[in-house]
Amino acid sequence: MRWLSDPLLVVEHLTMRFGGLVAVNDLSFQVGRGDITALIGPNGAGKTTVFNCVTGFYKPTEGRLALARAGAVDRDAIEALTRSSARQAQSGAAELFLLERMPGHLIAHQAKVARTFQNIRLFQGMTVLENIMVAHHNLLMRASGMTVLGLLGAPHYRATEAWAVERAKYWLDKIGLLDRADDPAGELPYGAQRRLEIARAMCTDPVLLCLDEPAAGLNPRESLELNALLNTIRDEHGVSILLIEHDMSVVMQISDHVVVLDYGTKISDGTPVEVRNDPKVIAAYLGVADEEELAHVEAEIHA
Amino acid sequence: MDASADSKGGAYVFKEAMIAALITLALCTPIIMFRTEADQNTSKLELIFRLTPVLVFMALAFAGRLVVLALRMRPARVKAVPSVAPPSGIRAFFTYVIGPLGLLFLFAYPVIVVWWLGPSGALKWMDSYGIQILIYVMLGWGLNIVVGLAGLLDLGYVAFYAVGAYAYTLLATGFGLSFWICLPIAGVLAALWGMILGFPVLRLRGDYLAIVTLAFGEIIRTILINWTAFSGGTAGISSIPKITFFGLVFADRENSFDEYFGMDYSPIHGKLFLYYVILGLALITNLVTLRLRRLPIGRAWEALREDEIACRSLGINTTTTKLTAFALGAFFAGLAGSFFAVRQGFVSPESFTFNESATILAIVVLGGMGSQIGVALAAVALIGGFEMLRELGWLKTFMVDYFGMTNFDPAQYRGLLFGLAMVVMMVVRPRGFVSTRSPSIFLTRRTAVSGDLVKEGHG
Ligand SMILES: Nc1ncnc2c1ncn2[C@@H]1O[C@H](COP(=O)(O)OP(=O)(O)OP(=O)(O)O)[C@@H](O)[C@H]1O
Ligand SMILES: [Mg+2]
Numbered sequence: 001m002r003w004l005s006d007p008l009l010v011v012e013h014l015t016m017r018f019g020g021l022v023a024v025n026d027l028s029f030q031v032g033r034g035d036i037t038a039l040i041g042p043n044g045a046g047k048t049t050v051f052n053c054v055t056g057f058y059k060p061t062e063g064r065l066a067l068a069r070a071g072a073v074d075r076d077a078i079e080a081l082t083r084s085s086a087r088q089a090q091s092g093a094a095e096l097f098l099l100e101r102m103p104g105h106l107i108a109h110q111a112k113v114a115r116t117f118q119n120i121r122l123f124q125g126m127t128v129l130e131n132i133m134v135a136h137h138n139l140l141m142r143a144s145g146m147t148v149l150g151l152l153g154a155p156h157y158r159a160t161e162a163w164a165v166e167r168a169k170y171w172l173d174k175i176g177l178l179d180r181a182d183d184p185a186g187e188l189p190y191g192a193q194r195r196l197e198i199a200r201a202m203c204t205d206p207v208l209l210c211l212d213e214p215a216a217g218l219n220p221r222e223s224l225e226l227n228a229l230l231n232t233i234r235d236e237h238g239v240s241i242l243l244i245e246h247d248m249s250v251v252m253q254i255s256d257h258v259v260v261l262d263y264g265t266k267i268s269d270g271t272p273v274e275v276r277n278d279p280k281v282i283a284a285y286l287g288v289a290d291e292e293e294l295a296h297v298e299a300e301i302h303a
Numbered sequence: 304m305d306a307s308a309d310s311k312g313g314a315y316v317f318k319e320a321m322i323a324a325l326i327t328l329a330l331c332t333p334i335i336m337f338r339t340e341a342d343q344n345t346s347k348l349e350l351i352f353r354l355t356p357v358l359v360f361m362a363l364a365f366a367g368r369l370v371v372l373a374l375r376m377r378p379a380r381v382k383a384v385p386s387v388a389p390p391s392g393i394r395a396f397f398t399y400v401i402g403p404l405g406l407l408f409l410f411a412y413p414v415i416v417v418w419w420l421g422p423s424g425a426l427k428w429m430d431s432y433g434i435q436i437l438i439y440v441m442l443g444w445g446l447n448i449v450v451g452l453a454g455l456l457d458l459g460y461v462a463f464y465a466v467g468a469y470a471y472t473l474l475a476t477g478f479g480l481s482f483w484i485c486l487p488i489a490g491v492l493a494a495l496w497g498m499i500l501g502f503p504v505l506r507l508r509g510d511y512l513a514i515v516t517l518a519f520g521e522i523i524r525t526i527l528i529n530w531t532a533f534s535g536g537t538a539g540i541s542s543i544p545k546i547t548f549f550g551l552v553f554a555d556r557e558n559s560f561d562e563y564f565g566m567d568y569s570p571i572h573g574k575l576f577l578y579y580v581i582l583g584l585a586l587i588t589n590l591v592t593l594r595l596r597r598l599p600i601g602r603a604w605e606a607l608r609e610d611e612i613a614c615r616s617l618g619i620n621t622t623t624t625k626l627t628a629f630a631l632g633a634f635f636a637g638l639a640g641s642f643f644a645v646r647q648g649f650v651s652p653e654s655f656t657f658n659e660s661a662t663i664l665a666i667v668v669l670g671g672m673g674s675q676i677g678v679a680l681a682a683v684a685l686i687g688g689f690e691m692l693r694e695l696g697w698l699k700t701f702m703v704d705y706f707g708m709t710n711f712d713p714a715q716y717r718g719l720l721f722g723l724a725m726v727v728m729m730v731v732r733p734r735g736f737v738s739t740r741s742p743s744i745f746l747t748r749r750t751a752v753s754g755d756l757v758k759e760g761h762g
Binding site: 055056057104105106108109114115117121122123124125126127129130133134135136137138140141144147150151165169181182183184186187200201204 | 591594595598599600602603605606608609610612613614615616617618619620621627740742743744745746747748749750752753756757758
């Protein structure tokens with residue numbers, strides 16, 4: 001129950017409307033620090049929309065998204081920050097961010113939330129290594145003195161770049177792409193592209209990694225490798241993971257906490273076992289609509 | 304259609320060729336068949352009916368279509384799997400041989416020309432070819448940052464060229480500042496204008512960006528035409544101070560470069576100096592671009608061209624990144640513009656029409672977006688080729704001697720030939736001269752990225 005005792009991200013009353021369509025409706029949930037949290041739900045439930053709100057690609061219609069980087073969440077501090085017009089505050093050891101007030105690139109850069117995309121978004125015409133180097137952009141920009149020192153070939157910049165290359169090698173080794181470092185990303189097989197996108201996101205030094213259907217299109221062996229990779233990311237690098245997943249076996253195996261969405265509304269929230277046994281979830285997945293049938297299904301389950 | 308052409312055989316080919324000929328007839332009827340000419344004596348307009356050229360064009364279309372179909376009918380060659388890179392021979396040639404060789408040639412060019420044609424014979428080759436082409440090489444390289452690397456379609460690049468030219472002109476004529484002081488100021492002013500334009504515009508994408516930049520180019524030109532007090536209007540500004548060499552002018556008078564070095568006056572000295580100045584400026588543009596490509600900012604530009612949304616998810620501020628590309632491109636255009644003014648000695652809005660923007664963009668596209676060598680080659684081919692077409696005197700004598708076409712003027716066909724060459728080029732090499740992308744960093748081996756994978760950007 002880390003998501004209750006030590007949350008990293010607190011989502012409250014998140015609502016996202018597109019014209020008349022309510023994609024996410026008054027959604028509240030918490031992501032535990034160090035947890036792998038799964039966001040599941042049928043097609044069109046609004047999962048990707050939640051991601052887009054968290055990572056700043058959409059500005060939520062309503063709601064608060066508070067992220068506490070390093071250090072426990074302090075409710076009072078969140079309230080105080082909300083009342084102020086600032087988007088970030090320091091309270092004790094914790095750095096607090098209100099994501100709904102930040103543009104996308106600052107969420108990645110300062111609040112340290114990284115993400116991948118449902119339809120892979122690699123820089124196809126750049127090599128695998130270049131893709132990872134781009135993820136080091138802000139670090140290298142600073143080291144290159146906003147380009148000026150880099151243009152002059154300052155040793156500090158060269159050292160930082162070498163360090164970035166070393167880290168790229170580490171991650172490429174982890175995802176088994178070290179020997180393809182100099183190939184164009186667009187030529188990698190599908191599964192490798194998914195892994196590369198994750199490695200690229202990791203190189204922005206995130207505290208929260210949001211993965212949009214990372215196992216989609218993977219074969220069973222690749223799927224297992226992905227599970228191992230995600231566990232490494234969480235255990236060795238201390239990065240919390242929020243992932244959208246359709247494959248129930250993956251969800252049940254690796255997640256600590258599951259949130260279920262249907263038609264933009266949260267219908268269940270708990271440990272994998274709790275959620276699996278929740279009749280509302282089963283109904284949603286079986287496509288049962290009305291109350292009567294729901295009762296029927298429930299009865300069957302408990303029979 | 305290609306596969307079935309075999310089975311259909313001769314009749315099919317003949318029919319296709321006939322159709323091509325008929326289309327040509329339809330096209331030629333309004334354009335070529337009738338011509339009005341004023342009668343010399345009465346100065347009345349007369350309608351002249353010209354059947355022969357129409358028939359010639361129809362025959363050409365017929366024959367051309369036959370050839371194309373015949374070529375298609377040959378058994379298709381087995382296409383090699385498009386692997387990582389095209390044959391490494393060509394690539395290696397482009398990257399490792401043509402660059403240094405070209406550079407050597409550029410430095411030796413004036414020497415060769417002067418040695419060959421003598422000081423006065425070389426003037427044209429220095430000016431219309433050497434300097435003229437190098438200006439466009441520099442402009443091409445500058446625009447390449449914006450279009451080729453960052454993937455922002457800029458149709459108003461000439462505006463910054465104009466800002467640079469007028470900046471030098473006004474500072475030199477108004478305040479008597481020397482070219483070397485004005486050069487950086489002109490660059491900075493152009494970059495400033497780049498940012499002023501960039502701020503509101505860079506949130507637009509693709510076609511919208513193209514249209515707004517196009518409009519911006521026209522606005523600058525219109526201002527130059529109408530604000531007569533400031534820019535001299537359509538008449539332009541003449542007698543702009545010439546370039547100096549540490550204060551020494553290139554002229555036939557006291558205290559000149561020639562006199563100081565104890566030489567007899569010759570106009571070629573000034574041209575030589577101008578040549579090396581623009582060569583230096585162009586090479587600086589190239590060098591800076593090549594270095595920037597290997598820095599985070601350059602990688603961010605290319606990443607932006609590939610996928611803007613992914614860039615944002617990695618914490619890249621896309622607005623400032625676009626803005627730097629825009630400003631830097633404008634900066635180099637400003638430098639080139641100020642050089643243009645000092646070389647020409649005269650500026651007017653006429654020199655900064657949309658046509659210029661289109662030419663520079665054509666150079667970038669023809670060269671292969673993002674490739675420095677490609678852009679340089681394209682500038683040579685386009686600008687040099689266009690100049691060459693002026694010199695078709697031999698073709699005229701040939702036509703007169705053998706076909707008796709006394710009023711044939713090849714210079715009038717310049718545009719046609721030029722357009723034809725562009726079409727052929729885009730069919731043969733749709734990705735430009737250099738269609739591969741060379742990675743900015745590599746671990747073990749430098750593999751060229753095939754152009755099919757590289758995006759062109761969406762603004
Ligand atoms: N930018 C948008 N404009 C309008 N409607 C949108 C937009 N983005 C999403 N929607 C709508 O919001 C609803 C939720 O979409 P979303 O992509 O979040 O679903 P999802 O849970 O990710 O589904 P899937 O499992 O298919 O990926 C859908 O009805 C979708 O059409
Ligand atoms: Mg989705």
